[in-house]
Each structure stands twice: as C-alpha cells, then as structure tokens.
Amino acid sequence: MIKLHHVQYGRSFRVLWMLEEIGLDKIGPLEVIDYQIGSKAMQEGELRKVSPAVRIPAIELDGLVMSESGAIIEYLAETYAPELGRAVGHAERPEWLQWVHYSETMASLIEQLNLQLVFLRPPAKPSPVVVKLNVARLRGTLAGMEARLGDKEWLLEGGFSAADIMMGFNLFAVPFYVDMDQFPKLQAYRKRMEARPAYQRCIEREGPQRFYAKDFYPVPTE
Template identity: 30%
Template sequence: MGRTDPAQGLLLHSVPPSPTRASGEHRRCGGARPGFRIPATVVGGDSASVVACAVFEAFTRKIFMLTIMHLAHSRSDRLIWLFEELGLEFGRDYEVQTFERNPETQRAPTEMKALHPFAKAPMLRDGDRVLIESGAIFEYMMARHGDAGLVPKSSDPDWPDYIQWLHFAEGSAMLPILLDHFQAAGLAGPPGESPLAAMAKSGMEQLFAYIESVLCERTFLAGERFTAADVMMGWVVEMIDFKGELGPYPSMQRYLKAIHARPAHQRAQRRAAQSAAAGTG
C-alpha cells in the first residue's frame, strides 16, 4: 500500500507499525526535509537503524533538494537570499548551480537552454519541475515551504503594499533599468545621445523618486516590518547603488544598510561567492 504525496508526486510506501510502539508513531531523521517522517520501525536505537536513517536522509536529500540555477551578479542573487530568510539550509535543503555567462554576449550560456527554453536566471528546479520568473518562484516557495513570517496576511493593512512591491520589482521597476542598460551598451546609438537614452533617464529619475518618497515615510517598503517584497526590491536598490546613483537619496541609503545588515543577506552573499568560485553549488 502507498500514497502519493501531492507536493512531490512520489509514492511513499507505508511500513507496518512496531508492536512495541503505538500505531502511527513516527520519528524524523535529523537531516530529512521538513514534512517527511520515517516509521519508528526503521529508526531505533541500534546501529542498523542508524544506518537506515542515514540512507534515508541521503535519499531524501538527493530526491527533494531544491536547486537554484544561478548567474553571477544577476537577479538570481535574491533567490538565494530568500532561501536563507526562509531558514532553508544550504547543502541540505538546497544547492546552487552556477553557470558562466557567454563572454561575448554576457548572456546566459546555451547549457541553460537544456533546462528551460528561456535560458534565464533565476531558475528553480524542484524535483522534475523547473520554474522561471522571480515573482512566481517567490510565491511558489513560500506557499510550498512556508513563508517564515515574510508575508502579511491578506487582512493585514500592509498586505496591499506588500503584493504591489513584490511584483513592482520585475514590472514597473525593471523597464527603465533595462532601457538604461540597453542605451548605455550603445544598442540604440551613442550612449547618452539616443532617444532611448532620454526615455531611460526620465524613467530612472521617476523610479528613484518614487522609491525614495515611500522610504521617507516607513522603514521597509510595505511598512515597518521586513517582508519578501524587500527581498525582491532590495536587488533594485542594490542596482541603483551599483550604478553610483544612490547619493541624492538618503532614505534609500538607510534602507540599503538595513538589508545588508540582515544575517540572511550576508549568508546569501557568501553562498553565491562560494558557488561561483566552485563553479557549482
């Protein structure tokens, strides 16, 4: 007899209960992913049971480990950050697979097309499923693996701002950033001189002013508590800082210091660097 776990689509076989334990009693192996238990008949006090537990842990890590497909200095940085904020353990719950950019185009390599036709980072592999789109991955992860308090309830006064900023990062904020990137690369004419350059400049100024106006009045973008929307939007503010354009915006400077001080952000930076140095997680 067995049952299919709806989250993974795998057949989990039951084991008859031990006569010395109450029916249905289970014990968790130390490294098994949350939500997975093995019957008490498999885990006991003898060495054979310890070995069985170790084998089970190795099996579940291999089957159920999440994999982030990562490009250095890309938006996939914030997915590693989210995983750390959610309390997922690097090397146990998730791994990072780093790909090198094409040296000529600076785009994702062709190897990523074997994973998904769009071949863009971030990608998330969960079992046999590969997801793209940062916002979708965020919602998927927090629905499947818990939100660690990073999502206000829909009845919370902060929730409308939360959901707006969660998607603003890849929506309204991204267009002027991309336009500015294209014009600076000379793809629309001499940098700073094309009609696209003027459009990008106007859009960037509007974006900066809007974020600054919100952060003048609150600690984080959705209110006084840190949320997953700050993980999404943190990358945008980091990009503004990377371009050297954060100087006139004291509230964004304060915000950037606050997110950089978070232990999960610091761990994520180390994970990304380690993965890049090793070539894979």
C-alpha cells in the same frame, strides 16, 4: 535539493537571498549553476529547458521547474515562509503584491541601461537620448519608492518581507546609474538590507561583482 540557475548579482540574487532568509535546512541542499550573461552556455545549455525565455533565475525543486523571480519568490514564501509573504486575506497583501511587482518596473529600466551602457560593443554606440530617458524614468521609480518608504524600516508597516528581497537586486544595481545622494531614505534602507545576516551570506557567496567595469556610468555625450 534545489537547483538555482544564476548570474552573479542578477535577478537570481533575489532567490538566493530568499533561500538564505528561509534557511537552507528547511528546503534542502542548494546547487547553484552559474552563467555569464550572453554566454553560449546560457543560450545553449540546460537553462533553455527550464526557462521559456532563457533567462535567470530559474529553479528546479522537488520536480517543479519555475522561472520569473517574482513568481519564485511568491511560491517560496507561501510554501516555506509565510512570514515573508502576505497571504490571501492579509490586510497588507495588496501592498505586498504591488511592491513585489514594482521591483520589475525598476528592473526593466536597469536592464535597458545595462544593454546600452555595458553590453553594447563598438561600433555600436549607446543612444544618449534613450539613456537619459531611462535614467530619468528610473529616478522617477526611486522617488516614488523613497516617498512611500518614508520613515519605515521596510516597505510594509508589518515588517521585513519578500517584497524587500525583490528590491535587493535593484538597489545593488541602481547606484551604477543614478546618484543615490538624492535618496537618503533608500540609502539607509539599502544599509538595513546589507546588515541582514542572510544578505551577508549571499555577498560572501557572490564575492566582488564582476559585471560593471566602472563605479558609475554617466549619461554619454553625443
């Protein structure tokens, strides 16, 4: 039995996708506890007991409690799906670790934009300067990834891995803030993700996204 503390299309999507790639038959039945970001249930409920920062994802699995998406993904790979990880001593391990953690460099920028453009309510107003800076920094992380991905199918030469799974949440959220036409390789990469049956099972489970009210959030004017 595995319990996943989850927000629709949040970072816990990484864990959901990872579990689907591994196959739930290998881990046990999945119970998903859904939250809404900023809700009382998230702040005051069970999550507080299992996540020190009261954030998702968190998992409960065989008496083990973990939060931090990257740590969960690494643990699940080494325990259940070595082919999705790169074990100690593997030539691709340094690069694998780099991409697993790179995803959080990107995600922290997405989070800043979510705070400014989705969460703030009047009379509070987003700062155009901060939003512009964060969009530029996010674009920079995308440019770096586009260049390194090149013509490869997945981030690592050796094939699909949990590092790609970490990027699923990112590439879902980024187009709400950055025009992706300038990143054709990343667009094709996202399509390859979406074509995976395990990813599709997650989308079916999640349904239409309910977090963003618009398809695109431009930098606000003063």
